[in-house]
Amino acid sequence: MKVSQILIDKINSTIRDVHDFPKEGIVFKDITPILKDAKLSKEIIKELSSNLPKETTHVAGIESRGFLFGFPCAMESDISFVLIRKKGKLPYKTVSYKYDLEYGSAEIEMHIDAVGPGDKVIIHDDLLATGGTAEAAAELITSQGAEVIGFSFVVELSFLSGKNILTKYSNNIESLIKF
Numbered sequence: 001m002k003v004s005q006i007l008i009d010k011i012n013s014t015i016r017d018v019h020d021f022p023k024e025g026i027v028f029k030d031i032t033p034i035l036k037d038a039k040l041s042k043e044i045i046k047e048l049s050s051n052l053p054k055e056t057t058h059v060a061g062i063e064s065r066g067f068l069f070g071f072p073c074a075m076e077s078d079i080s081f082v083l084i085r086k087k088g089k090l091p092y093k094t095v096s097y098k099y100d101l102e103y104g105s106a107e108i109e110m111h112i113d114a115v116g117p118g119d120k121v122i123i124h125d126d127l128l129a130t131g132g133t134a135e136a137a138a139e140l141i142t143s144q145g146a147e148v149i150g151f152s153f154v155v156e157l158s159f160l161s162g163k164n165i166l167t168k169y170s171n172n173i174e175s176l177i178k179f
């Protein structure tokens with residue numbers, strides 16, 4: 001993916017660093033200022049959408065910031081959108097996947113009929129850090145017989161090497177900007 005330097009610079013200058021959130025030592029990349037800029041938001045959606053492989057049938061967005069650009073990106077490409085949510089939020093029958101965090105564990109869910117065999121899915125989130133969340137999402141998608149054909153992020157914290165645990169699903173791991 002070749003993202004224009006102008007777009008990279010715009011995203012960089014709009015994202016806000018919040019130090020020591022949610023805990024000391026973490027620099028939180030706050031994307032909410034992007035949402036105040038409709039033109040920039042549209043450019044991001046266009047860029048993400050134009051980078052979807054042609055065979056993509058679904059974009060799966062990870063709660064909750066993965067919904068912000070994931071759903072418009074799917075609509076822009078005339079394909080389906082899937083919600084991956086924290087346990088207990090989805091109303092219909094679900095499949096779930098539990099994964100380990102630094103302290104404790106987390107569980108994510110998806111509707112049982114969201115994807116199935118033959119579907120080719122791109123997993124999207126706002127930010128790739130350690131990759132644990134995207135890996136859990138990929139486990140959910142593949143558990144239903146669908147194929148993960150790539151990952152898309154707005155921001156990648158490359159110093160955390162999250163990509164390494166995702167390559168077992170696909171080598172197509174794209175992000176608009178990297179730190």
Ligand code: AMP
Nearest residue numbers: 027028029125127128129130131132133
């Ligand atoms: P990870 O599972 O470590 O890749 O974390 C990814 C998830 O946590 C994404 O849903 C991000 O929104 C969020 N996240 C992790 N680290 C940060 C950070 N430094 N700034 C903003 N969001 C983060």
